[in-house]
Amino acid sequence: MSQLSHNTRTVPRLGGMFARTGALLQMAPLGAIFLTLFAVPMLLLFWVSLWRYDVNGFGPTAPTVENYARFLTDPFYLAALGRTVLLGLVTTTVTVIVAYPVALIMARSGPRIRALLILLVLLPLLMSVVVRVFGWMVILGDTGVLNKFLVGLGLVEQPLRLMESMTSVVIGLAQVEMAFAVMPIYSALLGIDRHLDEAASTLGARPMRRFLRIVLPLSLPGVAGAAAVIFSLSVAAFVQPQLLGGSSFFVMTTLIYQQVTATLNWPFAAALGLILLAVALGMLALINAGFRLVMPRGLR
């Protein structure tokens, strides 16, 4: 094939380097990295999850579903999975509700304010998650900044127990994931035809009604996109539950960490990882289906 193309005298196309073989060659290094360092390890993960673990440790054995059975029959592990899904749903709801007005204000501001808001939302995203969670530990602690402030103002008598709870983990997640919620909603809002709003206004619809009947429904694809990303990030998060959730707040990621580093039961950790992956994908499909039900017909 390349033999032929070299001899034809048509419009000069970039030959060798950019011909089909060239394109394949250019993709080869990345393809090799993808296969050896991602695809093969993922298959290995699946294989290890089928190993038997006993007092002597673990190694390749005849495939067994023991690790999965152990998970499904132990209330402690099932509770951790339930907590993971709940954390994902609560964080998604809170983050989207907080982010929506930000996106709305962004979409309706002038270029200077808009640029400032985008920077405000995006810049923290580039800062270490560990450091920001550390900041939340200092703010939310029993003798932390927030409690001092509340007690000082006389708003509460006793310091609030904010740390080591679902609340603190959700706060830590929402702040880190804010940008992923704001940007898709903002894009969706920008894509809405302004004339629709104007027409409704001309016909006498009040702002609130215009928002509920036109802007909100038309922005739902952006909200759905944001929700999918936030949910995925929340169930996959490790630092926030580990540092803000306390020692009894087990979610799937902190369980995996414990199994790998403390218990040294790698086959079970592998099974936990794959269960998390399967449940996350299933939940994403459900969330998507839910949004399709409420979306205006033309957008589905």
Place this chain on the structure above:
Amino acid sequence: MSVRRRNRVAAGLASAYMALIAVFMLAPVVVVAAISVNRVGYSIFPPLGFSLRWYGEVLSDAQWRASLGTSLVVAALSTVIAATVGTLAAIGLHRADFRGKHVLLSVLTSPLILPGLITGLAILFFFSLVSGVGTTWSLVLGHVVITYPYVLRLVFVALARDTAIYEQAAMTLGADEVTVFRRITLPLIKSGVVGGAIFAFIISFDNITISLFLSNPRTTTLPIRILEHIQWSGSPSVAAISTVLIAITVVLAVVIEKTVGLQKIFGGGADEFR
């Protein structure tokens, strides 16, 4: 209520809300930075007095210095590798003419979508089988897996602005392949390559999930050491090293903004996750 008055109220509400969001987004970092300049030996906010002694302490501490060094070396090496293979593959993918090109792009960027901890676990298994963990190279290669997708995507987008027509023009005017690549293609995708590389550096520099399982007591990245530290102590020295970490990232973010614009990287981000 008149329309004008209603607009004033709305504008006031919007400003108040944005102020709240600004506090929410910036508070944790501001608090950490403030703690780091405490004069006393415990974390207190607002800080008591002002001193840079904790900076002196962490920067003269061999362990913190080693972790900072590891992080910088790992980030630099993985960035160079990710930028090289990512740019090459983006060009190849752009040139290649087959159906399912975008499916392949999605497959190749899938390391971004999977939970990082699971990817990290898989890479841990891989390295413990082939070479053992806790080496700088295992960290570097692990980081390449989660950084090359950014380069691939950004360069691919830069190429999509269709460089072909300019390349053809140059060829018609007698330029050879190498010249075309150097004088036409590369300049056109430069912003994508630079932006992708800086972004890769930041991702690697801040990474937790991959490094978590690939670190060992001798070779630990800075975020992992900070993570281990704050689990049992929140001393001002941790705040100082954290502030150093943030400062490095902010400088890089400013460079991104000047070269590609932050929005380009995140703006279309949502579509990639679906």
